[in-house]
Amino acid sequence: MLDILPSTMSSNLTLFSVVVFGPLSLLTAFLFFVINLKARKEHALVPGSLPWVGKTNEIFSAVRSNWRGLVDSVTLFRTGYRKHSKQNEIYVVPTWTKGPQVILPPSMGGWLASRPDAILNAKDCTFETAQFKYTVGHPEITSNDMIDLLIKGPLTKTIGALNPELVEEIEGSMETLFGVDGEWRELGVFDSLTRTVGRVANRVFVGKELCKNMEFVMAGTDFARDISVSSYILHMFPKFLKPLVAKFATIPNRRHSGIAMKYLQPLIKERVENMKRKAEDPEYDWEEPNDFITWMVRESLKRTTEDETSVYSLSYRIVLLNFAAITTTTIMSTNALLDIWSAPNADEIVASLREEAQRVLNEHNGEWTKAAVAKLVRLDSAIRESSRLSGVGGTAMARRVRAENGITLPNGLVLPKNATVGIAMDGLHFDEAYYERVHEFDPFRFSRAKEQAQGAEKPRVNEDLVTTSVHWLPFSHGIHACPGRFFAANNIKLILAHILLHYEIEPFAARPPNMSIGDISVVPVKATMRIRRRNVKA
Template identity: 30%
Template sequence: MANYLGIEAKWDLPQLLAIVSVSTALYYLSQWVFSSSGNLEALLKSQPVIGLGKQWYAWPLATLKSFSKSKQWVFDGYTKYSKLDSPFIIPCLDRGPVVIVPPKQLKKVYNQPLSVLDVYVTQNQTIQTKYTISEQDIVKNSFQISVIRHQMTRNLEHLTPLIATELKVGFEEWWGTDQVGWRDLRIWDTSLKLIAGAANGAFCGPPLCRNAAFLDSLRDHAMTMFVGAMAINATPSFIRPVAGKIVGWACERKFQKTLKLCLPVIVERLENTARKKKDPDFSWEPPKDGLQWIIDESYATNDPAQLQPVRVTHRLLYVNDISLHSTSYTVQNLILDLYTCENSAELVKCLREEAAAVLKEAGGSWTRDAVQKLKLVDGTIRESMRMTPFASVGLPRTVIGPHGIDLESPSGKVHVPQGTVLAAAMDPIHRDNAIYPDADKFNPFRFTQPGGVRSIFDQFNAAGQKPDDANKPKPKSTVTLDDAFLGFGFGKHACPGRFFALNEMKIFVAHMVLNYDVECLDRRPELTNVIWLKVPYNDGRVRVRKRIPVELE
């Protein structure tokens, strides 16, 4: 067979069939990469591509390599091109070629109108809502997001004590009350249960927020959704419907488990709400929580179908899906950062002193105003989010304007055509020593003093001069949108729940340092980089012990 083809190599038929099969697969992968990337030919020829080799099938091979190489590539490109205010491109297994926007141009690009730069469809593609959510109306008519953005934020004064109560209950349940012995914990699992319980204290209240089976079902559904969505995105388009059906089936099974647990509560709430609307004298007061606001918004549509219990359950679950894992991810990393950093004992002492002083001033109960005074706690959360963002490449947007958009480069305009995906180099920006002095060191105090962080424009100014003391940037809260800190997104469409999430995390940290001693049982584990995402370290362990209450010391 080899001689017949004019090839001198000693290949037998099975080997040749294998080569043909691989070549065919690479060809179709190549077709998929470019069929989903819009009219990119001119852009790909004119701009640098990181990770692209010179061998046959260079693009599909680089696309496959992006599964584990994306972080390395974006750091390389940031050093070589972003520092010069020039865009670059990386192959990406789930999105095809992605253009990385130079940091200095983030503000201009990410404030483009939705008619030019899409965020919502892109986000839905990230979690593949077409397949992972069986009730498509909650995607098309997503007023549950408005509940997070508006009602949850406006009512933090009311929600803060509820969150604090559920965190206290959760810590006692999962971390224990023993002031003598130590308890070993898997940090990811307990962090998620604590955050899920506290968040659902505000989302739906007891009894669900204290139901361990319900909290586990939330975890399982979200994990199935996000891992499944990543698998769908990494599947060539011609077989994506098959992968989507399989993932969709798995997500629906997890949803049905959650539905069985919470449907009685939701039916009762809907019945009470309907009765209250019909009879204002009915002796029941609607709770001020996320579930009730979702029901109120459902009434406001004047569409009876929105009040179907299953649909309301879908909305409640979706709110959990998009919030719990990101917050739990941050909390897990914060614990590891705090208790493995160089000056851990000193930092914990400072946090404990701040939390004790603020809590005493507030009369022993957490309020919204008290939480806002936790400046060092805020800085500690921000520093952990800086050092361990959820992604090395993040904030994807898709160019949908028919005329595309133009980026800048030292050599002139760079035209980015319709259909192209843009993203930001989150990890490299957060680790840039020119923005964050001694960037690889965990130092929350950098966020509590003027000049602890330099802005993007200071870092990239032509003269390279540092600002004088009078012009040093003032300290910022973690929720403040900043092109040098992308933990909660950037531009017009940043995280809608960032105020709620930060409030919850600050209470978490304050309660933890006041009430528990913590020791990490392993060195700070490295997260696994999968395409652009940083996967939580599931086996990280700590041991904890209840402290003597502050007032008794």
């Protein structure tokens, strides 16, 4: 009887394999089929006359080239720029999140930046790239203009006036994270700056109390990460499968946005009630805070639709504001810190930046006024240079063709509706026609001319962090240049200036490398730094 056990077990294992792995194999084959079909459909949007970079005549060429766009985008962008952009030619590069992207040469950058939204639309491209329909939802909120108006209006206008409050949060955050005792601590660069940037930005967004709540702050930053991760997953699948996949892929999105909403809804409900009561009774003993919630509620009271006036919709806008504002600021701050303290002459660079910060602060009676921050030309240059060298991605000025009949490019080529176009930012930033020693971190590349210029020449020298051009694109360019770049630049400079004046960082032996995922440059989130307080508090 024992003789038949091995045979029976073998039969059972075979049956198990057929029952379990058979359907799994069929499912895998089906998914690969529909994913490849989706890629082929996207690739068919591109005129056949255009050359490709990263796509060859091979089996399953569409899906395989998209995969290259995910894992080896830097090679594709730089190859395409060298072979085609430098020859003033248009080409196509496969991307994971934008499908095949038609890359225009730098000579067409000004033309692209000035096209109206009815023809080439930036938001359409952003929403599709981040899969907002599934990762964020609420199209009636995401497509509304309220946040953009408030960023361009009161947020930008109050830069400088709110700096004392921002500095207060920088001090509080760094004393908590880095200590005040002068002892060396080893901490994560990205995590430390995420917490500081989140706390500082939210001082303006939600006020003095809630900005210190790290559960709220980190929920917002986690939500931003969730959008990126879930969008990459969703881009694998065709439209008919996305609603099903999204139910599972966006579970973290809903969890983290829910945590943030738990804190925001009571706060905003109370603010709305107080502002309405104050409007009805000027004697009511309450003073409205000067923050984003107040500006938003004030704007909402001029509007009538539910998605512009409800407590829920206003609260969700603050969640989205955190996604938009904190991610880029944290990435740029992290890159700048790593580039400065990884340079071969880091000690010399830090000494120069520290001297400037101390001198400027002394000139302004120890206060970081708007004028004082504007005088940090060396620090501004170092951040701009870091953004050139380390960057935020491979392409910029991404636009989707919205015109029903397509669009005719300056060279006469017609692109159909839903095709995606852009400029090769990575190639531009490493083009020796525009920059000398392109692979070298030269922190004062953009400040030398300012410091050397005399008298009337100074106003003409204007290559600062917030100045965009078709040759420097981290904040995009033209009518859709990032409206929050002034707030972001102000905060980055305040944060780094505070580190320079009050902390010592041990230089890195080598720059922890960024990693490219698709056309996004991801900072080394696990990189650590050794840091201690310089001027120890008693």
